[in-house]
Structure formats: structure tokens, C-alpha cells
Amino acid sequence: MNIIQSNSIPLDKVIMDISDSLNTKLIQECSEFTLEIPPEWGEGTIKAIDFQNGLGLIRYDCTFKEDLEIRFIVNDVHPLKFLYGLEGEFHHRFENEEELHKIKQYQNAIVASSGNNGHILYFKGNNKTAINSLEVTRFDFREQLKCELKTLEKTLSDLFNDVKAVKSFYFKGYYSLVIAHLFNKILDLGDGDFARRIFLEGIAYNMLGEEILHYQDSLKKDGDGTKGLLSRIEVKLIDEATLVIKNNLGDLGTIEDISKQVGLNANKLQDGFQKVYGKSVNGYVKQERLDLASYLLLNTDKQMGEIVEIIGLNSKSYFSKIFREAYGVSPLQFRKTNFTEKQQRIQKKYEK
Incomplete structure (x- = not known):
């Protein structure tokens, strides 16, 4: 199994580390980064974009020739991650734990590590995998939305306000149809320009809002045993x-x-x-x-x-x-x- 490692935060440094590990060129257009998987490793792309207020987005759309772990290891508090399986399957684990969490197509996971422990993503070789990872740097995010965060359901409020990563958090489910449509909108956007950047940031916030609604919906059931949103x-x-x-x-x-x-x-x-x-x-x-x-x-x-x-x-x-x-x-x-x-x-x- 191949292993590559990122020892950096924030997002732009993360994708630079991945680019260096793969020995491939990193293309930057303003705050958007793209790297192509070199033929000796496989095929596909990894893209990242950093927004304001501690929000960022990474999209993995790749097939690796051999099993691969991407390790995000840095002596700092790691971002809160919203992981979405768009195609294929992958695994996630926390740096300080051995348990692997399988995330299949149409599934999503909310993951937050404790302390300065990192995250590991595992890709199976010769399997096409597409993942969206919405990344939230909680300290920056909280500073901008302190008032609004008070209105969240307690579990989510505690999660977003845990800027020192006192507790780990893991939740897995199936993402909603609305979020799936937002992914399609991302794919439909053209090349990098000002309008694309604004649209992407709007979609990222929309995704986060829908994910919060979806999580809250998963905690409650109507009298007939159904929930309000369709995955x-x-x-x-x-x-x-x-x-x-x-x-x-x-x-x-x-x-x-x-x-x-x-x-x-x-x-x-x-x-x-x-x-x-x-x-x-x-x-x-x-x-x-x-x-x-x-x-x-x-x-x-x-x-x-x-x-x-x-x-x-x-x-x-x-x-x-x-x-x-x-x-x-x-x-x-x-x-x-x-x-x-x-x-x-x-x-x-x-x-x-």
C-alpha cells in the first residue's frame, strides 16, 4: 500500500503537500488549486478551493493503481470535515484509532478528531472514487457566526464551538437529494473566473446549511416513522x-x-x-x-x-x-x- 502525507494546514498548504508527494504539477487560479494524478500513480484529479470564514472544499475524483492512504497529520487542531461519497467507496479513520469507517456511494460522514489527532483517508486500488470534502476551520468559522451558532441543535452547536477539539465526533448517513443536486451544480460550472468563485462559495454554504438540516432531520422522526428529507x-x-x-x-x-x-x-x-x-x-x-x-x-x-x-x-x-x-x-x-x-x-x- 502506498502512503502520502500532508503535514500542513490550511487547505492550500494541504494540496501543495499532496502535489509534492505525488511529484506532480499544481495549477493555481486565484484561490483554486488543481492537480492531475500522474500516470505512475493512476489517473484523475484532486481540486481544492479556500473560501472566507474558515470554509473550504476538496474534491477527489481519481483512480489509484494501488491501495493508497492519504494521511493528514499536523500538530494542530484539524478542520471539521463533511465527507460525501459520490462514486465508489472509501474508508476514513482517526489518526489515534484503528477502526476503519467505510463510506459508500450516496453516504456522507461528519468527522472531527480530538486534540491534534489527524485523519486518514483510504482509497482502494483500481477503483474509481469520487469524494467531496467540505472543510470547516472551526475557530475562524465561529468568529464570523457566533450569534447564529447559538441557534443550532445542541450537538451541532457543541461541535462547531469545540474550537480546541476537546471531543471527537463521527456521524454517518445518506446525504439528501438536495445536496446531490448541489454536487451536480459544481460539475456544471465552467472554468475558473470571478463568477465561478462566487457560485462555488455560495454552493459550499448551501451544502453546509443543507447538511445541518439533514443532520437535525435524522434525529427526529414523524409519528409514522418517516423523516422529512429524502436521501x-x-x-x-x-x-x-x-x-x-x-x-x-x-x-x-x-x-x-x-x-x-x-x-x-x-x-x-x-x-x-x-x-x-x-x-x-x-x-x-x-x-x-x-x-x-x-x-x-x-x-x-x-x-x-x-x-x-x-x-x-x-x-x-x-x-x-x-x-x-x-x-x-x-x-x-x-x-x-x-x-x-x-x-x-x-x-x-x-x-x-
């Missing part, structure tokens, strides 16, 4: 649930069956469909059945009983009832009519 992995599982529904309309199980199949509890599944699609799971299933029935009516000569069976219903009269409620005409009348804008949408949906 990126939960949205992925909800997407999987929609595929289960679409591929099994004719023989669809209960909501509990669907939730077990995708690995998300039924309450969270219901809550997720409401947030993503604006309707319950049953409401989504009903719309899918109506869309498929409409397509079959317009594009096949199947009899009504066949269509009812294909879409997973048992009663022709019930089908006619919900169809009339949705379209204002009976299924047979619908079959005889010309295309409307809604019908064209359905046509395109099933002919992709």
Missing part, C-alpha cells in the same frame, strides 16, 4: 419501486411487497412517492394502469376483458368507472376519438 439512496430505491410497478402491473403485490422488494420500509416508500411524484403509491399505480390501458385502447384491438387483465384489475365495471373519472369518457368512446395532447403523451411514453 439520494432513498430516491434511487423509489425509482426502483416505479420499475417494479411498471414491469408487474398485471400481477402487482401490495405496497408492503413492493417495499420489501426494493428494501425501503412502506411508510418511507409512501412518503417518498408523495414527495417525488405528488401522489401516493396507490395513486401512482392507478395512473400507470390508466396510461397503459389508454395505450392499448388506441394501438391494439384487444377486448376490454383482456385489457383489464393486463393492467392488473379484476372488474371491468371498476375499470370503466375510474377511466371515466380520469378522461371524462368511457373506454370504448375513448377508443373511437382522435388523439388529444394527453393521448400523444401516452403514445410517446410506450413507444420509447
Whole structure:
């Protein structure tokens, strides 16, 4: 296993140390730094940008040829880190501890070491890994936001105010869809210029605000066992649930069956469909059945009983009832009519 080490703080010195260890050129544009992983080590980039008020951002987007540890070791209080797994997986441990914390895609960790103990990041060889690390120098950050920090939930307030790193802190979860969208915004920004710098700083603060909301949300649950925010992995599982529904309309199980199949509890599944699609799971299933029935009516000569069976219903009269409620005409009348804008949408949906 290869080991490189940074013995510096702040962020600009950190990435200079990494550049020196890799023996590669460091490109600087104002307060933004970029290095390319040399071919003998692997491929990819590491980028860093230092903002005001003790806030900075490092992005690792790389594949190393061999297992690699990056050790952040310096006799000083280390920044509070918000680590986000964007692709692949990596491990984190504190300098004074042996325990490795695995952080997978869509997961995030809030880590703060105690005293002057550092952090170690472990990258597995021949595995593409993308990480965003939002770094907070707590002394500088607190000086600017002393009043606002008083309003935080106690655990977070203590964490941000622990400028001497009396206690270590570790929390792992799945980051929210909002934070995932912020990562995409970072990727969409162009080359370094004044506007990019302002946008990046705004996104960094937005990320921190969303992370605070997400952490506070993780501490509480609604009466039905759900939380207020959807994580990126939960949205992925909800997407999987929609595929289960679409591929099994004719023989669809209960909501509990669907939730077990995708690995998300039924309450969270219901809550997720409401947030993503604006309707319950049953409401989504009903719309899918109506869309498929409409397509079959317009594009096949199947009899009504066949269509009812294909879409997973048992009663022709019930089908006619919900169809009339949705379209204002009976299924047979619908079959005889010309295309409307809604019908064209359905046509395109099933002919992709």
C-alpha cells in the first residue's frame, strides 16, 4: 500500500503537500488549486478551493493503481470535515484509532478528531472514487457566526464551538437529494473566473446549511416513522419501486411487497412517492394502469376483458368507472376519438 502525507494546514498548504508527494504539477487560479494524478500513480484529479470564514472544499475524483492512504497529520487542531461519497467507496479513520469507517456511494460522514489527532483517508486500488470534502476551520468559522451558532441543535452547536477539539465526533448517513443536486451544480460550472468563485462559495454554504438540516432531520422522526428529507439512496430505491410497478402491473403485490422488494420500509416508500411524484403509491399505480390501458385502447384491438387483465384489475365495471373519472369518457368512446395532447403523451411514453 502506498502512503502520502500532508503535514500542513490550511487547505492550500494541504494540496501543495499532496502535489509534492505525488511529484506532480499544481495549477493555481486565484484561490483554486488543481492537480492531475500522474500516470505512475493512476489517473484523475484532486481540486481544492479556500473560501472566507474558515470554509473550504476538496474534491477527489481519481483512480489509484494501488491501495493508497492519504494521511493528514499536523500538530494542530484539524478542520471539521463533511465527507460525501459520490462514486465508489472509501474508508476514513482517526489518526489515534484503528477502526476503519467505510463510506459508500450516496453516504456522507461528519468527522472531527480530538486534540491534534489527524485523519486518514483510504482509497482502494483500481477503483474509481469520487469524494467531496467540505472543510470547516472551526475557530475562524465561529468568529464570523457566533450569534447564529447559538441557534443550532445542541450537538451541532457543541461541535462547531469545540474550537480546541476537546471531543471527537463521527456521524454517518445518506446525504439528501438536495445536496446531490448541489454536487451536480459544481460539475456544471465552467472554468475558473470571478463568477465561478462566487457560485462555488455560495454552493459550499448551501451544502453546509443543507447538511445541518439533514443532520437535525435524522434525529427526529414523524409519528409514522418517516423523516422529512429524502436521501439520494432513498430516491434511487423509489425509482426502483416505479420499475417494479411498471414491469408487474398485471400481477402487482401490495405496497408492503413492493417495499420489501426494493428494501425501503412502506411508510418511507409512501412518503417518498408523495414527495417525488405528488401522489401516493396507490395513486401512482392507478395512473400507470390508466396510461397503459389508454395505450392499448388506441394501438391494439384487444377486448376490454383482456385489457383489464393486463393492467392488473379484476372488474371491468371498476375499470370503466375510474377511466371515466380520469378522461371524462368511457373506454370504448375513448377508443373511437382522435388523439388529444394527453393521448400523444401516452403514445410517446410506450413507444420509447
